[in-house]
Amino acid sequence: MTCLSSTPADATTDGPAAVLPAAVSAPLPDRYLPGRGTGDLLITHYDLDLECKLASNRLAGRAVLTGRTLKDTSRLEFDLTGLQAGRVQVNGQRPRKTSQRNGKLVLSLKEPLPAETGLVLDIRYEGTPAPINGDWGEVGWEELTDGVLVAGQPDGASSWFPCNDHPSQKATFRISTTTDAGYRAVANGELVSHRKKASRETWVYEMNEPMATYLATLQIGRYVLRDLVPAGPAGAGGDAAVVQQVAAPAPLLTDAVVALSRQEDMMAVFVRSFGPYPFARYTVVVAEDELEIPLEAQSLSIIGRNHLDSGWEAQRLIAHELSHQWFGNSLTAASWQDIWLHEGFACYSEWIWSEASGSLPAAGRAKAAWQMLAALEQDITVGDPGPELMFDDRVYKRGALALHALRTELGDERFFRLLRRWCADYRHGSVSTSQFIGLADTEAGRPGFSAATLLEPWLFSAALPEFPGK
Numbered sequence: 171m172t173c174l175s176s177t178p179a180d181a182t183t184d185g186p187a188a189v190l191p192a193a194v195s196a197p198l199p200d201r202y203l204p205g206r207g208t209g210d211l212l213i214t215h216y217d218l219d220l221e222c223k224l225a226s227n228r229l230a231g232r233a234v235l236t237g238r239t240l241k242d243t244s245r246l247e248f249d250l251t252g253l254q255a256g257r258v259q260v261n262g263q264r265p266r267k268t269s270q271r272n273g274k275l276v277l278s279l280k281e282p283l284p285a286e287t288g289l290v291l292d293i294r295y296e297g298t299p300a301p302i303n304g305d306w307g308e309v310g311w312e313e314l315t316d317g318v319l320v321a322g323q324p325d326g327a328s329s330w331f332p333c334n335d336h337p338s339q340k341a342t343f344r345i346s347t348t349t350d351a352g353y354r355a356v357a358n359g360e361l362v363s364h365r366k367k368a369s370r371e372t373w374v375y376e377m378n379e380p381m382a383t384y385l386a387t388l389q390i391g392r393y394v395l396r397d398l399v400p401a402g403p404a405g406a407g408g409d410a411a412v413v414q415q416v417a418a419p420a421p422l423l424t425d426a427v428v429a430l431s432r433q434e435d436m437m438a439v440f441v442r443s444f445g446p447y448p449f450a451r452y453t454v455v456v457a458e459d460e461l462e463i464p465l466e467a468q469s470l471s472i473i474g475r476n477h478l479d480s481g482w483e484a485q486r487l488i489a490h491e492l493s494h495q496w497f498g499n500s501l502t503a504a505s506w507q508d509i510w511l512h513e514g515f516a517c518y519s520e521w522i523w524s525e526a527s528g529s530l531p532a533a534g535r536a537k538a539a540w541q542m543l544a545a546l547e548q549d550i551t552v553g554d555p556g557p558e559l560m561f562d563d564r565v566y567k568r569g570a571l572a573l574h575a576l577r578t579e580l581g582d583e584r585f586f587r588l589l590r591r592w593c594a595d596y597r598h599g600s601v602s603t604s605q606f607i608g609l610a611d612t613e614a615g616r617p618g619f620s621a622a623t624l625l626e627p628w629l630f631s632a633a634l635p636e637f638p639g640k
Contacts, residue, residue, distance in 0.1 A: 184548055187579075189283070190357045191516070192198060196417045196614075197505075198336050198338070198339075200233060200336055200337075200505050200506050200507035201505075201507075202498060202505070202507065202556070203324065203325050203335075203336075203506060203557065203561065203616040204559040205272065205273060205274075206248070206273075206325050206328070206335045206336060207324075207334055207335050207339065208247050208248075208334060209240060209247060209335030210239065210240060210241055210243050210246065210247070211237055211238065211239050211240055211243070211289065211334065212237045212238055212240055212334070212339065213235045213236070213237035213289075213333070213341050213558065214228065214236055214237050214238075214342065215235070215236040215237070215343070216234075216235055216331065216333065216339050216340045216341055216342075216343045216344070216345075216383075216386070217233070217234040217235075217236075217342075217343075217344045218231060218232075218233050218331050218343070218344065218345045218346065218497065218533060219231065219232045219233075219346045219348075220330075220345070220346065220348065220391065221348050222318065222347060222348065222349040222355075222387070223348075223349075223350070224317065224318070224349060224350050224353065224390065224564045225350075226298075227298055227299065227313055228296070228297075228298060229296060229297060229299045229311075229329075229330065230294075230295075230296040231253075231294070231295050231296065231300070231331060232292070232294050232295075233291075233292075233293045233295070233331050233332050234290065234291070234292050234293075234294070235289070235290070235291040235293070235332070235333075236288075236289065236290055236291075236391060237288075237289045237291075237334075238286055238287060239283050239284070239285055239286065239287045239289060240285060240286075241285045241633055242282060242283070242284050243279075243282065243283055243287050244278065244279050244281075244282040244283070244486075245276060245278050245279060246260065246276075246277040246279065246289075246291070247274050247275065247276045247277070247415065247527070248274070248275045248277075248293075248328075248332040248333060248334060249273060249274065249275075249325075249327070249328035249332065249334065250270065250273065250274070250275040250295065250328050250331075250332040250333075251273040251302055251310075251328040251329050252297060252298070252299060252300050252302070252329060252423030253295045253296065253297035253299060253329075253330075254270070254293075254295060254296060254297050254533075254599075255268060255270060255275050255293055255294070255295045255332065256293075256294040256295060256296065256627075257293075257540070258277060258291070258292065258293050258294070259291070259292040260277060260279065260289065260291055260619070261288075261289065261290055262290070263280065265277040265278055265279055265280065266278045266279060266280045266627075267335065271325075271359060273302075273328060274422055275332055275625065277291075277295070283398065283510075284291065287616065290347065292345075293332050293455060295332065299311035299329055299330050300312075300329065301326065301329060301445055302325060302326050302328070302329050302580075303547070304325065305557060305558055306323075306324065309321055309322060309324070309325065309326030309329075310322060310325075310326025310329030310330065311326070311329040311330045314389060314391065314394060314457060314459050314476075315458060315459050315460070316392060317326055317353060317389070317390045317392070317457075318388065318390040318391075319389055319391065319430065319457055319459075319472060320386075320387045320388045320389065320467075321387070321465040321467075321472065322383070322384040322385065322386060322387060322464075322467070323335075323344075323384045323385075323465070324384055324506060324560075325384065325636055326384065327383040327384050327386055327594070327626070330334060330388065331386075333383040334383065334514055335383045336382075336383070337382045337502050337503055337504065337505070337506065337600070338382075338502070338504045338505065338600045339382065339383065339385060339503065340380035340381055340382050340598070340599075340600065341380060341381065342376075342377060342378055342379070342380060342381070343358060343375075343376070343377040343386055344374070344375070344377075345357040345358065345359075345374070345376075345377075345386070345388065346363075346372060346373070346374040346377050347372065347373050347374075347390070348370050348371070348372040349370070349371060349373075349390055350369065350370065350371070351366065351368075351369045351370060351371050352371075352392060353371070353390050353393075354390070354391065354392070354393040354394075354395065354417065355371075355373035355388060355389070355390050356373075356388070356389040356390075356393065356417050356453060356455055356470065356561075357375040357377075357386075357388050357389070357485065358375060358377040358381060358385070358386060358387060358467060358468045358469050358470065359375045359376050359377030359379075359449075359468075359469055360375060360376055360377075360378075360450065360451065361373065361375055362374050362375065362376050366571055371626075377468060377469065379448065379468070379598050380502075380598050380599075381468045382468075382502050383500070384475055385466075385467050385468040385498075385499055386467070386468070386469035387468075387470065387472070388459075389417070389470075389472060391417075391455075391457065391458060392419055392420070392458075393417040393418060393419060393456075394417070394418060394419070394420050394423050395415055395453075396415065396416050396417075396423060396426075396427065397413065397414070397415055397417075398411065398414040398415060398416055398427065398430055398433060398434065398454075399411055399412065399414035399433075399437075400413060400415055401432050412437060412447045412450070412451065412452055413450065413451045413452070414433060414434065414437065414451075414452050414453075415451065415452070415454070416430055416453070416454045416456060417453060417454070417455045417456065417476050418455075418456035419456070419458045422475055422478065425475075425478045426454075426478055428457045428478075428480065429477070429478040429479060429480060429484060429488070430454060430488065431480075431484065432488075432527070433454070433488060433492065435526075435527065435530060436488065436489050436492055436523055437452070437492065439522065439523055439526040439527075440492065440493055440496065440519065440522075440523075441542045441621075442586075442592060443519075443522055443586055443589060443590070444493075444496045444497075444589050444591045444593045445496075445590040445594050447495065447496075448495055448496060448499065448500035448533045448593075448597060448598065448631070449469045449495060449499075449500075450469075451469055452469060452470065452471075452492070452495065453469065453470040453471075453603075454470065454471050454472075454473060454491075455470060455471070455472045455473070456473055456474070456475060456477075457472060457473070457474050457475065458475060459474060460474045460475055460476040461473065461474030461476065461477070462474075463487075464477055464487050464488075464490070464491050464493075465491075466494035466499065467499075467502045468495075468497070468499045469499075471488075471491035471492065471494070473487070473488070473491070482529065482567040484526075485523075486520040486523070489519060489520050489523040490516045490517065490519065490520050491516075492519075493515065493520075494512065494516050495515045496515075496535060496593050497511065497512055497515035497516055497519070498511075498512035498513075498515075498516065500593065500596075500597055500598050501592070501593060501596050501597070501599065501601045502599075502600055502601065503600070503601060503602070504600040504602050505602070505603060506557070506601075507553070507554045507555075507567060508553070508562055508601070508602055508603050509555070509561070510552050510553060510555075510565055510569035510572070510603075510629065511569075511601055511602075511603065511606065512567075513561070513565055513566045513569055513570070514523060514552070514565065514566060514568070514569015514570050514572060514573060515570075515573065516566075517566040517567060517569060517586070518532075518569075518570035518573045518574065519572035520535070521535040521569075521570065521571055521574070525539050527586030532574065533574070533639065536570070536571055536574040536638075537637060538638075539567040539570065539571060540571060540634070540637045542567070543564060543567055543568060543571075543634055544634055546564065547613050548569075548632050548633050548634055549632055550564050550565070550632060551629065551630050551631065552564060552565045552568045552569050552572075552628070553603055553629030553630045554630070568628055568634070569629075569631075571628060571630075571638070572625050572628035575624060575625070575628060575635070575636055575638035576588075576610060576621065576624060576625065578638040578639040579619075579624055579638070580610075580613075580614055583613070584613060584614060587613055588609065588610055588613040588614075591613060592606060592609055603629065607620075607621045607622050607625060609620075610625075
């Protein structure tokens with residue numbers, strides 16, 4: 171999600187004791203989303219074959235899930251909301267009983283399975299997909315004026331496929347979509363196949379880097395695809411430039427190319443700051459509709475026609491969503507409590523771009539954010555904001571200020587070396603606040619320095635600390 175500017179909602183969490191978490195932990199279900207995910211199994215690959223009829227908004231799917239059990243169990247459960255499962259097989263056999271209730275697909279097995287048993291689940295399902303309405307508005311599958319948009323954060327994945335919906339449960343994906351002719355389907359990863367048959371077209375994508383379920387996406391529209399930065403020896407990505415593309419309706423394509431004209435420079439700045447781009451391709455999808463906020467997914471972002479502007483407000487959003495490819499997509503928080511590891515880092519990336527592009531220095535952006543926060547209620551702990559407030563603007567801004575405080579203390583050389591190592595050591599993995607703190611202590615290289623002591627007031631105290639530096 172983008173770095174919002176709305177007035178924060180009333181806080182509902184009290185500040186915890188001034189102690190930082192000691193170790194990474196991702197108990198399932200997540201306490202922020204207790205109705206999603208299970209720790210009984212691990213899915214390592216999703217193979218989705220989808221048949222989408224746009225006029226009637228009907229979806230028929232076949233999901234083949236590969237994984238293993240993590241404990242002895244006689245039942246398997248998955249998240250699936252608003253769609254009806256039909257034929258189901260577990261390792262080639264039908265379960266004793268299949269039931270659906272409260273967004274869960276439950277398979278009661280004929281015989282218990284011991285821990286570490288391999289799983290191949292074949293699930294046929296269909297229905298009229300719709301967004302899931304929760305504390306953060308509507309998420310998941312959404313009809314556009316002419317097409318489909320999927321925005322899964324934090325729990326919308328189950329609106330279009332059966333899954334173990336938790337950010338720590340990363341898997342590879344194959345997504346095949348058959349839809350109306352004249353429409354382009356855009357999904358995560360590389361397009362490996364496209365074929366036409368009569369009035370239908372099929373688009374097949376593969377995401378071979380591990381991906382959290384909420385980052386899986388499908389965009390369908392009358393999109394024209396244009397290279398912004400084709401693959402080659404020159405460009406932002408180093409020896410082989412990252413392929414950067416835009417998919418937009420034809421009437422918006424020129425405006426989209428203009429609005430994204432500095433994205434190659436953004437990529438270069440972020441590669442220098444964070445290390446190599448984590449994927450082979452980056453696609454920005456421009457919806458014909460206006461969107462309240464831009465949205466990130468793994469290897470792509472989605473913006474509305476209202477974001478096609480060259481001013482700072484639109485450009486910071488473009489930079490923000492690009493930076494999520496490192497912070498949120500490659501490095502994904504093991505639990506939602508640590509959402510600042512996504513949004514605080516992406517918000518600070520805006521300030522890094524501001525500084526590098528000759529706009530306001532990062533310290534100036536930080537000062538403005540601090541002054542804005544100082545005028546608000548001091549009743550949130552951004553390192554554990556609670557589910558109602560995990561997308562509160564203060565999580566974004568105070569998370570970014572925590573990083574600015576660390577940069578001020580360490581200096582640019584050590585700070586950016588820390589970020590590059592953070593992205594390298596945990597590439598395509600799950601991360602926690604405690605891991606970042608431990609790495610910061612290591613990279614500081616200073617006896618007596620404590621990243622926990624420095625970051626605790628920013629992350630785990632309600633009161634806003636003094637502005638770092640001058």
